[in-house]
Amino acid sequence: MRIIVSIKQVPDSSEVRFDKETHTMIREGLPSIINPFDENAIEAALQLREEHGGQVIILCMGAPHAEEQLRQAVAMGADQAILLSDRRFALADTLATAYSLSTAIKKIGDYDLLLFGKQAIDGDTAQVGPGVAEMLGLPQITYVRKIQISDSKVIAQRVLEDGYEIVQATLPAVLTVVKEINEPRHASLRGVLKAKKVEISIWKPEDIDADPARIGKNGSPTDVIETFTPEPRGDSQQLSGTPEEIAQALFALLRQQNII
Amino acid sequence: MNFDLTEDQKDILEAVREICEEELAPKADEIDRKGEFPWENVELLARYDLSGIPIPDEYGGLGADFVTWTLVGEEIAKACSTTGAIYGANILCIHPIYVFGTEEQKRKYLVPLAKGEKIGAFGLTEPNAGSDAAGGLASAVKDGDEYILNGTKIFISNGGQAQIYVVTVKTQPGRGARGMSAFIVEKDTPGFTFGKQEEKMCFHALANCELIFQDCRIPAENMLGRENRGFRVAMETLDVGRIGMAVGAVGLAKAALEKAVKYSKERIQFGQRISSFQAIRHKLADMATEVEAAELLMLKAAWLKDQNRPFGRIAAMAKLYSSEMCHRVTDQAVQIHGGYGLMREYTVERYLRESKLFEIVEGTSEIQRSVIAGHVLK
Numbered sequence: 001m002r003i004i005v006s007i008k009q010v011p012d013s014s015e016v017r018f019d020k021e022t023h024t025m026i027r028e029g030l031p032s033i034i035n036p037f038d039e040n041a042i043e044a045a046l047q048l049r050e051e052h053g054g055q056v057i058i059l060c061m062g063a064p065h066a067e068e069q070l071r072q073a074v075a076m077g078a079d080q081a082i083l084l085s086d087r088r089f090a091l092a093d094t095l096a097t098a099y100s101l102s103t104a105i106k107k108i109g110d111y112d113l114l115l116f117g118k119q120a121i122d123g124d125t126a127q128v129g130p131g132v133a134e135m136l137g138l139p140q141i142t143y144v145r146k147i148q149i150s151d152s153k154v155i156a157q158r159v160l161e162d163g164y165e166i167v168q169a170t171l172p173a174v175l176t177v178v179k180e181i182n183e184p185r186h187a188s189l190r191g192v193l194k195a196k197k198v199e200i201s202i203w204k205p206e207d208i209d210a211d212p213a214r215i216g217k218n219g220s221p222t223d224v225i226e227t228f229t230p231e232p233r234g235d236s237q238q239l240s241g242t243p244e245e246i247a248q249a250l251f252a253l254l255r256q257q258n259i260i
Numbered sequence: 261m262n263f264d265l266t267e268d269q270k271d272i273l274e275a276v277r278e279i280c281e282e283e284l285a286p287k288a289d290e291i292d293r294k295g296e297f298p299w300e301n302v303e304l305l306a307r308y309d310l311s312g313i314p315i316p317d318e319y320g321g322l323g324a325d326f327v328t329w330t331l332v333g334e335e336i337a338k339a340c341s342t343t344g345a346i347y348g349a350n351i352l353c354i355h356p357i358y359v360f361g362t363e364e365q366k367r368k369y370l371v372p373l374a375k376g377e378k379i380g381a382f383g384l385t386e387p388n389a390g391s392d393a394a395g396g397l398a399s400a401v402k403d404g405d406e407y408i409l410n411g412t413k414i415f416i417s418n419g420g421q422a423q424i425y426v427v428t429v430k431t432q433p434g435r436g437a438r439g440m441s442a443f444i445v446e447k448d449t450p451g452f453t454f455g456k457q458e459e460k461m462c463f464h465a466l467a468n469c470e471l472i473f474q475d476c477r478i479p480a481e482n483m484l485g486r487e488n489r490g491f492r493v494a495m496e497t498l499d500v501g502r503i504g505m506a507v508g509a510v511g512l513a514k515a516a517l518e519k520a521v522k523y524s525k526e527r528i529q530f531g532q533r534i535s536s537f538q539a540i541r542h543k544l545a546d547m548a549t550e551v552e553a554a555e556l557l558m559l560k561a562a563w564l565k566d567q568n569r570p571f572g573r574i575a576a577m578a579k580l581y582s583s584e585m586c587h588r589v590t591d592q593a594v595q596i597h598g599g600y601g602l603m604r605e606y607t608v609e610r611y612l613r614e615s616k617l618f619e620i621v622e623g624t625s626e627i628q629r630s631v632i633a634g635h636v637l638k
Contacts, residue, residue, distance in 0.1 A: 189309040189322055192275045
């Protein structure tokens with residue numbers, strides 16, 4: 001089984017500052033890490049490889065120093081790492097990122113599963129995984145907390161607000177995973193030493209036959225107007241009992257608060 | 261002279277610190293309290309390639325040097341002293357097989373030990389042969405292509421849990437050190453059983469027990485090194501073991517110092533942090549200085565070993581100084597904590613109890629002084 005995990009390099013801090021002009025995050029001076037949900041995706045891929053054999057390939061689009069996060073993924077146990085890095089890829093929004101990654105994935109080819117973290121902790125958009133699935137015309141299951149592979153099919157538990165659903169798709173498929181799917185492993189010492197020597201492939205737009213108009217700033221129609229944390233919603237209250245009891249209790253509460 | 265670590269050593273230590281902080285340290289108190297041998301930590305050592313650090317790749321090890329083994333061991337002992345002791349006891353089996361083993365013995369026993377699939381133990385001490393290591397009574401008599409082992413070893417670390425044992429017994433009684441031979445014995449060999457697990461004042465989860473040999477037949481090919489040269493195997497192993505004891509003591513002292521520094525910055529008395537009082541500051545300064553000095557001795561011994569130079573003298577100094585330093589530093593850590601220091605919740609009382617082990621095991625402080633004096637006066 002050939003699994004490609006797309007990862008993002010993100011700043012390691014909740015104390016991030018924003019540029020007031022562009023409304024984007026100031027990345028300078030912050031140490032970088034693998035996006036935590038992407039670490040879960042790497043762990044999920046490694047576990048699937050342990051179970052079914054095969055290969056885990058890590059793909060990342062980012063600045064040259066994102067190589068460090070790719071090496072970290074190799075230290076965890078990944079077989080191969082590819083970095084899309086070029087000035088022309090820079091300032092990409094989620095659309096251009098999904099396009100660039102999907103063209104790279106096409107070039108890698110012969111894959112069974114594409115894994116992503118559910119979202120990146122810097123942008124929180126959760127759009128790139130699904131975007132790649134759309135561009136490649138593949139089935140997608142988002143917010144996955146359990147993966148089971150059998151007979152060219154994937155059966156996944158998909159997290160909902162109040163439970164989970166079981167979704168089946170044919171391979172190849174795109175999955176985005178949540179934190180609770182696993183506990184990412186640390187690198188082994190053999191992994192640490194291997195990662196220092198491994199060659200990271202660096203691909204430029206022409207290496208993946210990318211349309212220059214669809215990558216980087218050129219391919220990014222998004223205009224960030226404002227970035228803010230939404231007001232938290234008020235405390236919620238869950239009612240239990242038979243449907244009739246719940247309806248009665250709800251009615252009483254609404255009356256009590258003069259809503260009806 | 262260069263005190264810098266190599267890039268590989270730095271990267272290895274960074275990875276090991278993360279593993280230790282997140283996976284070992286949080287469970288260390290509980291492991292000691294439960295008093296059950298922590299197999300999950302033995303598996304952790306294997307999972308992260310921590311078992312065979314100084315053993316070449318061809319025998320399943322990481323192929324790093326002995327300095328790296330000590331630095332990693334320090335981090336392990338600092339996070340969980342019990343796991344540090346298992347790591348230290350394991351090298352007492354790994355090292356002699358690597359140095360004295362035949363190619364077949366290395367393939368059969370060293371590879372699974374270095375990979376961490378199995379753990380080892382080393383049996384020298386007997387009820388009447390502690391410091392007098394050559395005074396043991398356990399014996400082996402040749403019978404065809406086998407040896408028949410009889411006798412008892414006591415206090416053996418990893419005993420009962422380890423799958424592979426290196427033991428020294430008399431093959432020519434009456435000749436003292438010149439009549440000893442070393443053997444590799446596998447757990448579950450008929451005639452090889454274990455006594456009860458000892459209850460100790462410290463290291464409650466570390467396995468220590470009797471090894472009992474009753475007409476235990478082992479193949480002659482399991483002799484490690486030459487016949488009647490087993491004392492050399494024991495001495496070489498103890499030299500390495502002394503570095504290992506320094507590793508455990510330095511790691512534990514570092515943990516105690518860290519706790520003492522943290523507490524002194526938090527504890528307010530007479531309206532100020534106790535770290536602002538000279539009485540506390542001087543204690544911390546002495547503790548930090550002693551930890552540093554002990555670590556340098558430990559590293560020098562390991563470095564000499566890596567250079568294939570004689571290291572027995574410095575290893576004895578490192579063991580002596582580190583273990584006594586560890587006792588002083590853990591004692592002061594309890595003192596700085598005041599009443600809280602006596603409470604289990606604050607962990608430093610465990611450190612103080614554990615420090616005592618280092619002054620006794622693998623040659624008491626008195627034996628170390630005797631070894632060092634032998635070098636000084638020769």
